[in-house]
Structure formats: C-alpha cells, structure tokens
Amino acid sequence: MGEVSILREASARPRARGAPECAAGATDAVALRLHSKLGAAAKSLLLSGSHSFGAIETLRSAAIDDATHALQRHEPQYSAARTVTPAQRTLFVAVGLGLTVCVAISPAVGGLVLTAFIAASYAANAVFRAWLFWVGSDEPSTQIDASEENASAADLPVYTVLVPLYREANVVAQLAAALRRLDYPPHLLDVKLVVEEDDDDTVAAALEASADGVFEVVAVPAGEPRTKPRACNYALQLARGDFLVIFDAEDRPEPDQLKKALHAFRRAPVNVACLQARLNFFNARECWLTRMFALDYALWFDFLLPGLDRLGIPMPLGGTSNHFRVEALRAIRGWDPFNVTEDADLGIRLARLGLRVRTLDSTTYEEATNALDNWLRQRTRWLKGYMQTWLVHMRDPRQLLRNAGLGGFLGFQLFVGGTVVAALLNPILWLVFVLSFFIDVPAVGFTGATHALSGSGLLLGNALFAYLAMLGPYRRGWLDLSPYALLVPFYWLLISAAAYRAAWQLARKPWYWEKTVHGLTRMADGAVP
Amino acid sequence: MSASAALAHWVILAVLLSVFAGVLYRRLRGAEYRRVRAAAFTVLALAQPAFAVPATAIRSILVAVAAYAIGSTAAQFVRRQDPRRIVLLGGSLAGAQLVHPVWGTLTTIVLPLALRHQVTATTSARTAGLYVSLLFIPALSSAALLYLSLAQHFDGVQWRGFVSPGQYAVLVAAAVLPATPLFIALARAPMKIHALSLAILCTLIVAMNVVGSCVAAQPLAEFAAALGALGVLLIAHWAVSATRDRHAALLMVASLALSWTAALMTAELAHA
Numbered sequence: 001m002g003e004v005s006i007l008r009e010a011s012a013r014p015r016a017r018g019a020p021e022c023a024a025g026a027t028d029a030v031a032l033r034l035h036s037k038l039g040a041a042a043k044s045l046l047l048s049g050s051h052s053f054g055a056i057e058t059l060r061s062a063a064i065d066d067a068t069h070a071l072q073r074h075e076p077q078y079s080a081a082r083t084v085t086p087a088q089r090t091l092f093v094a095v096g097l098g099l100t101v102c103v104a105i106s107p108a109v110g111g112l113v114l115t116a117f118i119a120a121s122y123a124a125n126a127v128f129r130a131w132l133f134w135v136g137s138d139e140p141s142t143q144i145d146a147s148e149e150n151a152s153a154a155d156l157p158v159y160t161v162l163v164p165l166y167r168e169a170n171v172v173a174q175l176a177a178a179l180r181r182l183d184y185p186p187h188l189l190d191v192k193l194v195v196e197e198d199d200d201d202t203v204a205a206a207l208e209a210s211a212d213g214v215f216e217v218v219a220v221p222a223g224e225p226r227t228k229p230r231a232c233n234y235a236l237q238l239a240r241g242d243f244l245v246i247f248d249a250e251d252r253p254e255p256d257q258l259k260k261a262l263h264a265f266r267r268a269p270v271n272v273a274c275l276q277a278r279l280n281f282f283n284a285r286e287c288w289l290t291r292m293f294a295l296d297y298a299l300w301f302d303f304l305l306p307g308l309d310r311l312g313i314p315m316p317l318g319g320t321s322n323h324f325r326v327e328a329l330r331a332i333r334g335w336d337p338f339n340v341t342e343d344a345d346l347g348i349r350l351a352r353l354g355l356r357v358r359t360l361d362s363t364t365y366e367e368a369t370n371a372l373d374n375w376l377r378q379r380t381r382w383l384k385g386y387m388q389t390w391l392v393h394m395r396d397p398r399q400l401l402r403n404a405g406l407g408g409f410l411g412f413q414l415f416v417g418g419t420v421v422a423a424l425l426n427p428i429l430w431l432v433f434v435l436s437f438f439i440d441v442p443a444v445g446f447t448g449a450t451h452a453l454s455g456s457g458l459l460l461g462n463a464l465f466a467y468l469a470m471l472g473p474y475r476r477g478w479l480d481l482s483p484y485a486l487l488v489p490f491y492w493l494l495i496s497a498a499a500y501r502a503a504w505q506l507a508r509k510p511w512y513w514e515k516t517v518h519g520l521t522r523m524a525d526g527a528v529p
Numbered sequence: 530m531s532a533s534a535a536l537a538h539w540v541i542l543a544v545l546l547s548v549f550a551g552v553l554y555r556r557l558r559g560a561e562y563r564r565v566r567a568a569a570f571t572v573l574a575l576a577q578p579a580f581a582v583p584a585t586a587i588r589s590i591l592v593a594v595a596a597y598a599i600g601s602t603a604a605q606f607v608r609r610q611d612p613r614r615i616v617l618l619g620g621s622l623a624g625a626q627l628v629h630p631v632w633g634t635l636t637t638i639v640l641p642l643a644l645r646h647q648v649t650a651t652t653s654a655r656t657a658g659l660y661v662s663l664l665f666i667p668a669l670s671s672a673a674l675l676y677l678s679l680a681q682h683f684d685g686v687q688w689r690g691f692v693s694p695g696q697y698a699v700l701v702a703a704a705v706l707p708a709t710p711l712f713i714a715l716a717r718a719p720m721k722i723h724a725l726s727l728a729i730l731c732t733l734i735v736a737m738n739v740v741g742s743c744v745a746a747q748p749l750a751e752f753a754a755a756l757g758a759l760g761v762l763l764i765a766h767w768a769v770s771a772t773r774d775r776h777a778a779l780l781m782v783a784s785l786a787l788s789w790t791a792a793l794m795t796a797e798l799a800h801a
C-alpha cells in the first residue's frame with residue numbers, strides 16, 4: 001500500500017477537533033512499515049479517531065500542499081495565484097491613459113470613437129452568441145440506446161464521484177438520495193463527500209449519510225485559499241476510479257448519467273478528456289429570478305456549449321457534472337485552487353494542452369437560487385472567475401494563439417472575455433444612450449451620433465440576447481418560460497451589477513470564494529420538470 | 530433613369546433572378562424532378578410579366594422570394610417546432626415586412642393564427658411562449674419600420690389614387706385569375722400543413738393584388754409574380770407518381786398563361 005492509499009484511509013475519517021496532535025518521532029516510513037507488517041491491525045490503528053500519527057499528518061500536509069500549490073509551483077503560467085502580471089498592468093494603465101487623453105483632447109471625436117468601440121464590442125458578443133446558438137442548435141443527439149448500454153455494462157470501471165461540501169449540512173440528505181439513485185453498480189462507485197475538516201455540521205451530516213459505507217467522507221485540512229478546487233485536488237489524490245465526476249451538493253443528476261458518460265468516453269477519441277453534462281434547475285418556476293436563471297442556463301448549456309463543442313473552440317466548464325478521465329486530470333495537475341471558476345479555467349487549460357472537452361446529452365438538475373443577494377454573490381464569483389481565467393490565459397497571447405489556433409483564440413476572447421466585457425459595458429451604453437438623448441453637447445462628447453451609436457448597439461445587443469434567451473428553453477420543451485425572456489434587459493442590468501462587484505472584488509480579494517447558500521427553495525425535492 | 534442606373538438595375542435584376550432560379554431548381558431537384566423538368570418548371574415560375582417591367586421587377590422578385598421563404602419555412606415549422614425553424618419563419622415574416630410592410634404585417638398576423646391548430650405545444654402557457662418567440666423578430670421589424678416611417682419619413686407603400694367601380698370589377702377578376710390553378714391544386718391536395726400555409730399565402734397575395742391595383746393603382750402583375758414561386762413549392766411537396774410531372778406542368782403552364790393574360794388585360798388600366 002502506497003502513501004496515497006494510507007492517506008486515503010486516514011482521510012476517510014476526519015480527526016475530531018481537539019484530538020491529540022501527532023505522535024512525536026513518527027515518520028512516513030514508520031507508518032508504511034507498520035502497515036506492511038501488521039496489515040489490518042495497522043489500518044485499524046491508523047483509522048482510530050482518537051489517535052493521530054505524525055506520519056499521517058505529514059502525508060496529509062504533503063497532500064494538501066500539493067493540492068494547493070502543485071499547479072502554481074510547476075506551471076505558474078496557468079495559476080491565478082498572481083492575478084495580473086506586471087506587463088498586463090502596464091498595458092491596462094497605458095490603454096486607460098490613452099483613452100483619457102484622446103477624450104480630453106477631442107471629446108466629440110474621442111467620445112464618438114469610444115462609443116462606437118463599446119457598441120461594436122457589445123453587439124459583437126451578441127452576434128457571436130447568435131452564431132454559436134445556430135451551430136449548437138444543430139447538435140446531433142448523443143442518446144445511447146439500451147442495447148449498447150447493456151453491452152458495455154459487463155466491463156464497467158470504477159467511477160469516482162466527488163461532491164465537495166462546505167456549510168451544506170442541510171442538503172446532505174437530499175444529496176445522498178440523489179446519489180443513491182445513480183444507475184451504476186454500487187461496488188464500482190467511489191463516492192467521496194469532500195468536507196472541510198473544521199466544518200463540524202457538514203462533517204457530521206456527511207458521516208451520518210455515509211453510515212452504511214456507501215459513501216466515503218474525505219476531510220480536507222483547513223487552510224487557504226478555502227476553495228472548492230483545493231478540496232477537489234485533495235480528493236483527486238484519493239480517487240480510485242478511471243473516470244471521475246464532480247457534483248455539487250444540491251445536484252440531482254439523471255440516474256443514467258454515469259453510464260452515458262462512460263459510453264461517450266468509449267466512443268470518443270482518447271484526447272477527449274472531459275465531458276460536460278447539461279445543467280438546469282428543478283425549481284426553475286419558483287419565482288422571476290429562478291425563471292430568468294433557467295433561461296440563462298438553458299441557452300448556455302443546451303445551445304452555446306454544444307456550439308463551442310462543434311466548432312472546436314475552448315469550452316469553459318460549468319461547475320458541476322464534469323466527467324473526466326482521471327489520468328488526464330492528474331496529468332494536468334487538477335484544478336487551479338486560486339481560480340474561483342476553476343472549472344472554466346480547466347476547460348481552457350485542457351484545450352491549450354491539446355485535450356478536448358465535449359458536451360454530454362444528460363442533465364443534472366440543480367437548485368436555482370431564489371434570493372437576489374444569494375444570486376448576486378454567486379454571479380459575482382462566476383464573473384470574477386471569468387476575469388481571472390481571461391487574465392491567466394492572456395498572459396502570453398501568442399502562446400494561447402499557438403495552442404488554441406485562431407478560431408479558438410478568437411472564440412476565447414468573445415466567449416470568456418466577451419461575457420465579462422458585455423456585462424461591464426451594458427450599463428455604460430445605457431448611460432451614454434440616455435445622457436446623449438438629453439444632452440447634445442459635443443464639448444462633453446455627447447452628440448446625436450453617440451446617441452444613435454449607443455442606441456443601435458443596445459438595440460441589436462439586447463434584442464439578440466432576449467431572442468436567444470427566448471429560444472433557449474426549446475430543447476427541453478420549457479416554452480412557458482420563453483415570454484420571460486422579454487425581461488432580459490433588466491436581468492442583464494443585474495448581471496452588470498455583479499460584474500462591477502466582481503471587478504472590485506478581483507482587485508481586493510481575488511481568491512475569496514463567496515459562498516452560495518443552497519437549500520433555500522420551497523419547491524419539493526425532486527420536482528424535476 | 531440614366532444609362533448607368535439602368536445598367537445597374539438590370540444587373541441587380543439578373544443576379545436576383547439567377548439566384549432565385551437556382552433556389553427553385555434546387556428545391557425541385559430535391560423533390561426528385563428530373564433535370565430538364567426542374568429547369569423547365571423554374572423557367573415557367575420566373576417568366577412572369579412583372580419581371581419584364583423595369584419599374585416593378587425588383588420589388589416583384591423580392592415579394593416572390595419572401596412568399597417562397599415564408600411558405601417553405603412555415604411548412605417546416607409546423608412539421609416540427611425547433612429553434613432553427615422558428616428563427617427561419619420569424620426571419621421570413623420580418624423580411625416580408627421589409628419588402629412590403631402591409632402585406633408582410635398581414636401575413637405575420639394571419640399565418641401564425643391560421644396555423645395555431647397545427648402547433649404542438651401542450652399547454653396554453655407553452656403555446657404563448659411559442660408565439661412570443663415566433664413573433665419576436667417580426668414585431669421588432671414592425672417597430673423598426675414604424676420608427677423609420679415616423680422619424681425618417683420612410684414609406685414602403687405608395688398610395689397613388691383610386692380607380693372607377695367598373696375598372697374595379699375587372700381588376701378583382703384579373704387579380705384572382707392567375708391564382709386559380711393554384712387554388713384548384715391546393716383544394717385537391719390533402720389538407721396537409723404545407724397546403725394550408727400555401728393557401729393562406731396565396732389568399733394574401735391575391736388580396737394584396739386586389740387592394741394594390743384598385744386602391745393604389747399598383748401594377749396588377751406585381752404580386753401575381755409570387756404565385757409562380759409558390760407553385761414550385763406546391764409541386765415540390767407532391768408525392769412521386771406516374772402523373773405527377775404531367776400535373777405539375779399543367780399547373781405551372783396554366784398559372785403562367787393566366788398571369789400574362791391578367792397582366793395584358795389590365796395593362797391599360799394599370800397605366801391609367
């Protein structure tokens with residue numbers, strides 16, 4: 001049994017708070033020797049909740065250090081531990097100064113050019129999404145038929161399921177029920193509930209849920225940054241499966257998702273390292289916010305990501321229900337613990353390393369947040385993560401161009417960068433449009449032309465965004481949500497608020513993981529449409 | 530019109546006709562008509578009097594293209610309501626408004642309503658969603674046209690005068706005449722979706738022709754030209770049979786002959 005295996009067993013039972021610290025003088029070698037000599041007895045000793053060996057602590061320290069710093073240490077160019085490089089900072093300052101000087105010298109011309117640029121960027125993002133939608137809407141179905149499924153059932157591999165949990169004791173029972181519904185032989189499932197060791201309530205709930213031994217509880221040593229990717233990296237070292245999937249605490253995956261993913265992996269070329277399942281919400285119709293969120297997700301996962309897939313453009317992964325080949329995931333050193341959308345970053349990193357991400361025709365239903373403050377926190381984190389991801393991968397644009405090709409490079413700018421830029425520009429365009437309607441003073445840059453330009457950009461952009469959102473629910477037949485897409489311009493203002501909050505947070509607390517509270521829905525569990 | 534303007538006009542006309550002919554030919558070949566017959570039917574569909582009159586040719590082609598696009602996308606849409614078909618039908622309806630605001634708007638209102646029983650949404654909320662997404666682009670197009678006509682004085686329809694009651698009867702008869710073979714063929718066809726869509730489009734085109742020629746002194750052949758394209762769409766939907774080609778030829782020839790007859794018998798009135 002190797003170090004990781006001992007660590008695996010040791011981590012299965014978190015050390016109780018206040019338990020005795022490491023036994024003095026114990027080493028990795030001693031622990032390993034103990035185990036090899038004594039076998040099960042050593043295992044029992046090692047797993048004892050009231051004792052803690054220095055060797056195990058050493059192993060855990062090494063593992064958590066690896067989970068936190070491996071990427072930063074070995075491939076710093078991909079780590080968001082540093083937010084902005086000196087070269088990027090210089091470039092941003094230069095562009096900002098240049099624009100200010102241009103507008104100051106000639107407000108009318110400068111204002112017009114700037115407005116034209118902003119309107120064009122906004123509209124370009126909308127047009128690009130429309131194109132992705134069109135391409136994605138032609139996606140052939142990847143449903144597998146039962147005969148193929150049965151044929152492959154004989155040689156199913158071990159499948160690891162990672163579920164990172166933090167302050168989510170209230171949803172563990174529902175999570176356990178959803179995981180038990182997975183259509184996969186239990187003895188081949190390696191389900192790990194990944195908890196923070198000092199999160200007592202969640203640890204207790206996870207241990208209770210795993211009392212029958214179906215799930216394994218992995219306690220992640222406390223430390224910074226306290227992020228989901230850090231916990232996942234730690235648990236990845238303990239994964240026994242050939243394939244691995246990440247689920248969130250509130251997830252309700254379709255029961256056959258693992259088999260579908262496995263089948264898709266087997267049919268796909270070996271460079272397909274990851275499959276992204278579709279996401280949507282079981283409480284989509286709970287309130288206005290959840291409806292808008294569901295429209296957003298339907299468009300994103302049912303059309304835009306399949307569009308990226310078909311075009312071979314790097315695909316930012318979407319948080320949960322990402323299925324991986326474990327070997328590939330380990331080879332690229334897992335997730336970036338300093339990136340708050342580690343999933344999006346990972347998708348881009350996979351593409352840069354010549355690996356592909358495909359979409360999987362299976363849905364995981366999640367809980368859409370029904371409270372505005374909770375939504376704002378979640379969206380802030382996502383947009384901050386997109387900012388981090390863009391900054392990380394644009395440290396060396398030429399290298400990105402070489403890795404991803406021209407189409408991939410432009411797609412990355414428009415899809416990852418464009419998402420942030422469109423959210424930031426939206427209120428500026430509204431402001432210019434409204435102000436230039438009332439004020440026609442070239443001296444401050446507001447003219448009829450700026451009004452027309454900003455109006456055209458807004459009209460084209462918002463009309464396209466609304467129309468795409470309207471068509472988003474078609475694939476799952478949720479047409480009753482379509483009329484709500486007329487309210488997309490208001491929803492976009494909320495997204496813009498989150499974007500500015502994200503920019504502020506990026507400057508002050510780049511790795512801070514704003515927690516989204518789950519379990520707030522009043523809709524019955526499992527009320528999947 | 531200067532020589533260069535006239536040349537540009539004819540070049541545009543030739544390009545539009547060639548592209549549209551290619552579309553019709555491809556559609557007929559897709560329906561398993563042999564090359565020569567597909568080409569012949571295409572020629573019959575496009576040998577319309579309106580295309581020979583410089584003043585009306587380009588707009589007539591655009592009307593014919595719009596009618597063909599709406600008919601084609603409407604049939605696809607009713608067969609299955611997926612996002613691409615919704616975008617295509619919505620876009621076709623919006624395009625029709627740009628070509629002719631009154632006809633386009635009428636079609637936008639009438640066609641989706643007439644097809645409501647063919648739409649497969651299960652609840653009223655879902656049906657509402659379907660209509661909202663279908664009519665979104667045409668509604669935006671209407672709003673844009675309204676804005677252009679109010680703020681920029683853009684006028685899509687030229688109202689030029691009225692005709693006398695005697696002439697009115699002749700014009701109504703002449704407007705209905707070219708559509709008669711199509712209506713007979715549609716009446717004999719099983720009432721499938723595409724037939725319903727085409728029947729609605731033909732009716733609207735005839736109505737526009739009547740109103741246009743009687744109220745706005747618009748050349749009668751202008752709208753009738755679209756009937757040839759709709760004829761191609763109709764025969765392309767016919768199932769392959771021993772008599773199909775013969776019936777198709779009969780329909781296309783009769784429609785064209787009546788179109789020319791109507792144009793000639795009202796030529797004097799139209800110029801009045």
